[in-house]
Amino acid sequence: MPVERQVSLCARREAAPQEANAGSRGARGENRQRLLKVSSRRCRPIAGDAHPSGKVIPGASGSLVDIDADRIRLAVATGGHHASHFDRAGREYPITWPVLAALLCRFFKRRAATVIGRRVLDSQLRVLLLTAGSRGDVEPFVSLASALRGAGHAVRICVPDDPDAEYGPDHVSLGVSFSALALAVSEVGAMRAYREHIVPAMSKILSRVVDEATAWQPDVIVSHPKLLTVPIVAERLRIPYLTVELAPVLTATAEFPAAGVLRRSYGPVLNRLSYRIPALGERMFATDIRAARQRLGFARSQRVSPSAGSLIAVSPSLLARPLDWPAKANMTGDWPRQPHPGEVLDAEVSEFLSAPAPFAYAGFGSMRGGDPASRAEAIIEGARKAGLRVLLATGWGGLEPPRRCVGRDLLTVSSVPHHLVLPEASVAIHHGGAGTVHAASRAGTPSVLVPFLGDQPFWARTLQRSGLTGKPLHRDRLSSQNVRAAIADAVGRQTAVHSVAERMWTEDGLGVAVAEIVRVAVGGTRR
Known part of the structure; x- marks a missing residue:
C-alpha cells in the first residue's frame, strides 16, 4: 500500500475592502492577522476525509490553516507511482512532479499578489515612526512620514514637544521637550543632569513608546535607536521593526569607528569594537526596559527578535558604503526636507x-x-x-x-x-x-x-x-x-x-526607504 500524505497550502483571496468600516482599527488588525500571520496555533488537523467543499478525499491527512471558507487548497497524495491534485471542488487530477512544482509556484505568486494588492496598492500599511532628540533627529522622520503618506500609507509619527515645528497630520507627542531638557542639563553638572533630568525624561519617553505602539497597532515600526523599548513592543505585537541610523552608529565596520565614539580610526579591530559602546545605553536604562517587559508579559529569560534591518539615511555621495556591511544594512541616501505647498520664507x-x-x-x-x-x-x-x-x-x-x-x-x-x-x-x-x-x-x-x-x-x-x-x-x-x-x-x-x-x-533616499519599509512590512512579519 502506498503511503498517503497530504500537503495543504492555503491562501486567502479577497479583493480590497470597500466597506466603510474596513478602515477601523479592529478590522485592520484582524485582516493583518489573517493575511500575514499563518501560525501553527491557527492550524487544525484534518481527519482522513475532510475537504473545504465537503467532498471526500480518501486517505487525506495533514493540517488545514483555518482562515475562512474562501481559500485555495492543494492536496497531494503521494505513493510509489502517483500524485494527485484535488481542486476546490474535490475533483482529483493525476499530475507529474514538474506540474506539481508549477502549481506550487502559481500558489505562492498568487499569495504574494494578494498580499501586495491588499496591503500596498490599496494603501493598507500602518507605519509607526518613532524618534527623539533635536531637530536633526526629527526632521528626517518628518520627511519620511511625508513620503510614506504620498505613497498612500497610513502614518503616525511620535516626536518630542516642539511648538515651532511642523510635523504634519497625525503626530503624537512623546511628552518631552529636548530644547528645555538641553537648557536644564547645561545649568547643572553632568551627574546631576543625568540623575535629575535625563533619566526621568527617557523613562517617560520609553513608556510612551509602548503606549502609542500598543494603542495604534501598526504593521511595522521605524524608530530612532534611542527608543530602547521598541524591540519589546514589536515582539509583543508580532510585527517587524527597522532602526534608523542618521550616521553610522550601530552597523559595525572595520573601515571607520562608530560616529560619536572615537575621533579617528584606530584600526580594524578597535573600529569594530567601537560599535558596541552605543549598546551600553541599554544598561543605563535597564530599569525602564525591564518595566516594559513586565508590563507586556515577558518572562525574564524570554528573548526578543532583532530588527529586520537598518535604514542608514546617509548619502553614498558623501560616504562610500563599507565593504563589510551586511545586506540588512540599507544605505538609502539622505531624507531631505520636503517643501510644503505654498511654503514661503519670513x-x-x-x-x-x-x-x-x-x-x-x-x-x-x-x-x-x-x-x-x-x-x-x-x-x-x-x-x-x-x-x-x-x-x-x-x-x-x-x-x-x-x-x-x-x-x-x-x-x-x-x-x-x-x-x-x-x-x-x-x-x-x-x-x-x-x-x-x-x-x-x-x-x-x-x-x-x-x-x-x-x-x-x-x-x-x-x-x-x-x-x-x-x-x-x-x-x-x-x-x-x-x-x-x-x-x-x-x-x-x-x-x-x-x-x-x-x-x-540623482539619489532618491526617501523612495528607497519607503520601498524597504513596504518590503519588510509585507514579507517580514514574525510568526
Whole structure:
C-alpha cells in the first residue's frame, strides 16, 4: 500500500475592502492577522476525509490553516507511482512532479499578489515612526512620514514637544521637550543632569513608546535607536521593526569607528569594537526596559527578535558604503526636507536673500555651551573681512551676537529652513550635524565646520578626507582671522561641492526607504 500524505497550502483571496468600516482599527488588525500571520496555533488537523467543499478525499491527512471558507487548497497524495491534485471542488487530477512544482509556484505568486494588492496598492500599511532628540533627529522622520503618506500609507509619527515645528497630520507627542531638557542639563553638572533630568525624561519617553505602539497597532515600526523599548513592543505585537541610523552608529565596520565614539580610526579591530559602546545605553536604562517587559508579559529569560534591518539615511555621495556591511544594512541616501505647498520664507529673511550682495549662513542648531557671544562675533567679523553679509541662526543658544556687531549686513533669526536658504548662501558655517551636512552638500554650498560633539567630528573628518571641506575649526578658538581663512578655503572647493550636489540630486533616499519599509512590512512579519 502506498503511503498517503497530504500537503495543504492555503491562501486567502479577497479583493480590497470597500466597506466603510474596513478602515477601523479592529478590522485592520484582524485582516493583518489573517493575511500575514499563518501560525501553527491557527492550524487544525484534518481527519482522513475532510475537504473545504465537503467532498471526500480518501486517505487525506495533514493540517488545514483555518482562515475562512474562501481559500485555495492543494492536496497531494503521494505513493510509489502517483500524485494527485484535488481542486476546490474535490475533483482529483493525476499530475507529474514538474506540474506539481508549477502549481506550487502559481500558489505562492498568487499569495504574494494578494498580499501586495491588499496591503500596498490599496494603501493598507500602518507605519509607526518613532524618534527623539533635536531637530536633526526629527526632521528626517518628518520627511519620511511625508513620503510614506504620498505613497498612500497610513502614518503616525511620535516626536518630542516642539511648538515651532511642523510635523504634519497625525503626530503624537512623546511628552518631552529636548530644547528645555538641553537648557536644564547645561545649568547643572553632568551627574546631576543625568540623575535629575535625563533619566526621568527617557523613562517617560520609553513608556510612551509602548503606549502609542500598543494603542495604534501598526504593521511595522521605524524608530530612532534611542527608543530602547521598541524591540519589546514589536515582539509583543508580532510585527517587524527597522532602526534608523542618521550616521553610522550601530552597523559595525572595520573601515571607520562608530560616529560619536572615537575621533579617528584606530584600526580594524578597535573600529569594530567601537560599535558596541552605543549598546551600553541599554544598561543605563535597564530599569525602564525591564518595566516594559513586565508590563507586556515577558518572562525574564524570554528573548526578543532583532530588527529586520537598518535604514542608514546617509548619502553614498558623501560616504562610500563599507565593504563589510551586511545586506540588512540599507544605505538609502539622505531624507531631505520636503517643501510644503505654498511654503514661503519670513518676509525679513526673503528681503535679506533678495539683496545682490553675497552672504554667509551661520548656525549651530541645537548646540550650546561655551561663550556664544564671542563665537558669534568671531564669525560675523570674519565673514565681513571676507566681504560677506551674515545670516545668523541662534538656534538653541550656540550663537548670541553682541550688540556691537549689529549692522545692516547682519540678520539674526532663531532658525531658517535649510532647503530654502542654503542654496542662496556663498558658504555655510555650521556644527556639522548629519542633517546640515547633507542639506549644505545637496545645495552645493561649501561648508566651514565647527564640530561640538556626537557625530559632528565624524562628519568633519569624512568631508575633510573627501576634499569637500578644510580643517575644522575649534568651537572655543574662533577668531575673525581663522574664520576668514576658512571661508576663503571653502569657496575654493566649490567645484568639488557642486559635483557632489549633482550626484545627490540623482539619489532618491526617501523612495528607497519607503520601498524597504513596504518590503519588510509585507514579507517580514514574525510568526
